[in-house]
Amino acid sequence: GADDYITKPFNPREVVARVRAHLRRQNRINEAPSAHNLHIGDLSMHVERHEARIGEQPLELTPTEFNLLRTLMQQPGYVFTRSELIEKALGYGYESIERSLDTHIKNLRRKMGEDPKEPRYVQTVYGIGYRMADEP
Template identity: 40%
Template sequence: MPHNLLIIEDDARLAHMVAEYLGQNGFTVRHAPDGLTGLALLSSTPADAPVDLIVLDLMLPDIDGLEVCRRIRTLPSPVAQTSLVMLTAKGDPMDRIIGLELGADDYLPKPFEPRELLARIRAVLRRKGDTPAERESQILSFGTLSIDRDARIVSVGGKPCELTSYQFDILVTLAERAGRVLTREHIMEAVRGRELDAFDRSIDVHMGRIRAAIEADPKDPRRILTVRGVGYVFARQQD
């Protein structure tokens, strides 16, 4: 069954080109020319044909992409967990950081090659776990923290934690290697399949979001510890 994508982009020519290219590669694509139309389409999508991923432009004529992203993440589940790739202005890292903080799974600076967008989309969907048979059924447990890799659910004390698909995979990468110090580059390469750019600190943004979800006190973390000058380590100790 083809994946359903929603492109929220005010540049009609670019949207048509991207939709045509993605359609040729097996995706069903809908287009919204502005943020409010995109939110309306997303909210009215039938449950038996959900949107699998949103391609969201940062600069829109009515409300900007950051606000659209924020509103999407406040919608009822499972719509709020829809994967999202944000299109950002080239050379503006602050927009990328804010987008990641709001819950975007990945970003792609403009201008871009459609082939790279396709690769990013496939990578995000693959991380989301659309083929459960490819994933182990083991549940990782650390005291009150439970990580179900098949269901892609994280809970603390039985209460589910809100994480994007990318943040879930970062957590799994760390938890599977509990007690081992991982560099930022190692984490990014393991999750995204490429090395971290020299000045890319988006992994730190995601780590902050993960801590906010699973730590009793994110400012004094006990599960995910920072190793200054190196990276991060998932602590072995139980609650």
């Protein structure tokens, strides 16, 4: 069924705004209730408080890094393509080239104290994208 309608004449910006609003609502509906506290190994995240830590060490993350980490932690083991990770973590309106994602991931790993050659948590799947390790 229909969730909304727009009468003629309409402004294209209004259509875009309404579609984005529906997508935001759909993302909130699909979010699992257990997604507020995430744990993988000694990496933990409290989504509502916007807090992430490794062991007792808090991580000072930018909103972009936090959203990337949250998205990866919500589906450990799942391989995200670069474009899929940009879409899910940063939203449809994120205007960037895919390679800037690599820079965000590099900064996230550095803040997590990851070995760039053998990261324990955020792993590169060459030619595809990234995944969160099931268990580091």
